[in-house]
Amino acid sequence: MTTTVVLFTRDLRVTDHPALAAAAAEADRVVPLFVLDTGILASRYAAPNRIGYLVEALTDLRARLRERGGDLVVRRGDTLAEVVEVCRVTGADRVRLSADHSAHARRRVAGLQARGAEHGFSVSQHPGVTVVAPEAVRPTGGDHFRVFTPYWRRWEAQRRRPLLAPPDEVVLPDAVVPGDLPAWHALVEGERSPEVLTGGETAARERLDAWFEANEVAGYAYTRDRLAAHTSRLSADLHFGCLSPAEIDARVDRRRTGHESFVRQLCWREFNTQLLAANPDLPYAELRGRGDRWRVDEEAFAAWQAGETGYPVVDAGMRQLRREGWMHNRVRLLTASFLTKHLYVDWRLGAWHFMDWLVDGDLANNFAQWQWVAGTGTDSRPNRMFNPVTQGQRFDPDGGYVRAHVPELADLPGGAVHEPWAARDTLFAGVDDGYPAPLVDHAEARERFLSARGR
Structure with a gap:
């Protein structure tokens, strides 16, 4: 036997x-x-x-x-x-x-x-x-890709392995005792987010089937940046392998509208994986150091963590993170940019705060994305700085995302939640005065950051 x-x-x-x-x-x-x-x-x-x-x-x-x-x-x-x-x-x-x-x-x-x-x-x-092993996709004369687009082209050209059905039978030896599975709170201290998604292959497959059966993927090229839009919510399922990335890749029809945009997100996961494979110290060592002397501002950092920066789209994202254990990808960029460039606080502090709450907390994706935003990673524009006001106006034009996560602003009409601070006296009449003033002026923060980076 x-x-x-x-x-x-x-x-x-x-x-x-x-x-x-x-x-x-x-x-x-x-x-x-x-x-x-x-x-x-x-x-x-x-x-x-x-x-x-x-x-x-x-x-x-x-x-x-x-x-x-x-x-x-x-x-x-x-x-x-x-x-x-x-x-x-x-x-x-x-x-x-x-x-x-x-x-x-x-x-x-x-x-x-x-x-x-x-x-x-x-x-x-x-x-x-992964869909494609990191070692199978390498640039000519190099060990790994540092730019996404050429990686994407090489990744797309790779042959896919055949998908495998579940085994019909699994025979366990008599000699082994399966053992008990403890409750989660017997393994770790703390509390879970109140609206966290259910884990496991059964729930993950239900999410996957619903996403494709509703043809949500058809509009993905447009909706993926809309903050209030429904997205697949498959990131944790992929992180824990409750879904096979190869199966999702095979299920996508690249000839149909929106599908390529969706599969590019799978590819981004694997681009980041090959970055981690080539740079095992990615979670703490900067890929491209900029000589930053990050500020130490514990009060500002705590306000950012709590979603009390005075910038509605940033605060909505940070509160969504604690409430759901998940955050919209575009908002991950905005909140990370705010911490590293508006507040000029070390990206590692923010990345680990994300890891404290994200169900999909993944070493490759989380830390590579934080380095990209901080300008210490693979972004070709390391001093890129997102304006949270204009980003909110562009990607949450009716304010639905902000109002869903920042109850102090729920009574503001339409996109008024994104109006600049100068309009507060008019727009915030009758609104809860507990909403904080901005931690920093955008123009002043931009000047400080660019000066620190030597422009």
Whole structure:
């Protein structure tokens, strides 16, 4: 009897799961394993919103495996030690897992390979976290792309692997005890956002199907920047691998209006992934340092965190983040630009505040995007500075997004919420006076920032 362990990480699904499919095809018995790694649980990455989604995703994964006669084996401790022990108990001689690309993921694989050589099991990696592996898309004469457009062209030209159906049957060895799955609040302290989305492959597939069945993707080229528009909300599902990015890529019809704009967002995720793969210190080391001497202003930073900057579109975004564990992508740019360029506060502080709340908090996407906005990353215009007033007027013209998240301004008509501060006395008559004055004047902030950067 042959036994293979499938180590789940950021691939919490049974549909189009190459490692699981290979194990089910080769082995008499399969051990689907997830380790609640105590090192990760002790880190700042283990925020309540993400741990809550994770537990929901694992609960759903267990149910889907049980439907196929198997189960999810859950352990808590050091991943390497737990894998060794499960292999010992079950007699497994192979471990399969999805290839991932962070420094932590690479250390994990190296550690598994070393333990496997010592304890008699092999380790095999499979695709599944990305549509195209980072090492498959490289510029001529270079190790990775630093500009999106040429990456996009090369990425689009790559052959896609065939999609895989879920295994019909998963047979678990009798010797292994599945183990209990703890509640999220037993793993991490704190509170989740009140309107956070439900995690797991079942809920994720419902969102995916609804998005395509309603043909929302057809208008995506226009709506993706409209702050109040409905978007796919699939980012957390992709981060945790409850949806296969390859399946979404295959489902898109590039000949139809809007579809290419949608798939370009998938490509942006993978552009950022290859940045992280080539620059494992991306979350803390600037790709292109500008000699910034970031300001220390704890009061301003706290006001930004709380959504009390006096700029309605910025405040709406920061409040949406806490309320939903998610923020519209355009507003992520605006809020990050405000912190790094209006307030001239270190991008790393803002990036980690996002990680404290985002369900989709992803090392590659979050930190690469923050560096892009701060001008320390891949943006060809490093001193680009978004004007929150004009951006609000352009992308939230009727003020619906702001009024939904800033109740103090809910009684203002139409796009009046975006009018400059000078119009306050007229527009804010009868409105809650608790809404704050702007932390900084846009023109003055721009001059300060450009002077600091040496223009």
